[in-house]
Amino acid sequence: MKEKEVIHEIEKYITKKFAFDTTGHNAEHMYRVAKMVKFLAIHEESDHFVCEISGWVHDLIDEKLTDNPEREKQQMLQLLQKLQLSQQQIVAIFEAIITVSFRKQKTPTTKVGQIVQDADRLDALGAIGIARAFSYGGSKHRPIYKGEERTDDQSTVQHFYDKLLQLKEQMHTTTAKKIANDRHEFLHTFLEQFKREWYFLDEGNF
Ligand code: ADP
Ligand code: NI
Structure with missing residues (x-):
């Protein structure tokens, strides 16, 4: 075949x-x-x-x-x-x-395993990663955000800090590291804009 x-x-x-x-x-x-x-x-x-x-x-x-x-x-x-x-x-x-x-935080023992884990993690980053996170959060009836002062936060934005922003450091291959850097930066850009809108920080500019 x-x-x-x-x-x-x-x-x-x-x-x-x-x-x-x-x-x-x-x-x-x-x-x-x-x-x-x-x-x-x-x-x-x-x-x-x-x-x-x-x-x-x-x-x-x-x-x-x-x-x-x-x-x-x-x-x-x-x-x-x-x-x-x-x-x-x-x-x-x-x-x-x-x-x-x-x-599960397991470490792959083979190159193929490393590549598959890298690719799976890359899909949790960038614009698609953001879309998946809010889609997942919605399916679990989680709030998008609760505000920085809240404790015991189950929001989807909290998931960015708990998991998604750590993924860049966990890539195995050089190629995936480069792509992850880009997609990681995009998460920061998104979070900055999100907070500006949430806290009305841009009001004076319009
Ligand atoms: P895996 O890809 O290893 O199966 P997960 O099921 O944890 O891992 O993640 C699948 C997708 O769901 C990812 O895009 C991840 O960001 C998202 N996700 C997982 N847990 C949460 C959560 N608590 N809040 C928002 N998104 C989540
Ligand atoms: Ni997967």
């Missing part, structure tokens, strides 16, 4: 699996991560075929997204075998995706 056909089959499988997700892990997230992973793999001289597949499937066996990770693992294994991937490729893919979640 040609590499392109394999990727196409995996894309179809994932698009069907994540069609109804509302937690920021829909098929478009898988698509963006797969494309970013491929880009990073080329720049980092890693196996872009194995990387791209790992990007597509990276959230498939996450405990928070499925009530039966073991079943998902078995189904994924069957698919990869049906698509005639080698045992070595299959092992590399499983190794990579087991460590991907930034919530």
Whole structure:
């Protein structure tokens, strides 16, 4: 089977699996991560075929997204075998995706794993990262912001300080670090403007 056909089959499988997700892990997230992973793999001289597949499937066996990770693992294994991937490729893919979640704070042991984790984290930064954060917060009925003076803050803006602004320092590859710097700056720009509007700081300028 040609590499392109394999990727196409995996894309179809994932698009069907994540069609109804509302937690920021829909098929478009898988698509963006797969494309970013491929880009990073080329720049980092890693196996872009194995990387791209790992990007597509990276959230498939996450405990928070499925009530039966073991079943998902078995189904994924069957698919990869049906698509005639080698045992070595299959092992590399499983190794990579087991460590991907930034919530679990695991450190990938392979280059493919590092690339997939970088790409997943990049999708939580920049304009798309901001959109995903507010979408996630909305799905949990969280306020957008409560004001700086509030304690025990469960707002989405607080999530920027708790998680998103730390991600830049946690990138593994040089290419992802550069992209993360850019997207990190954009978060700061957004937060500055957000606070100016929240506290009416620009009133005198108009
Ligand atoms: P992972 O990507 O490892 O599955 P998460 O489920 O924590 O990790 O994050 C998925 C997306 O949801 C990210 O874009 C993240 O910023 C967002 N998100 C997670 N927790 C929160 C939160 N408490 N408030 C706002 N957004 C969140
Ligand atoms: Ni993800």
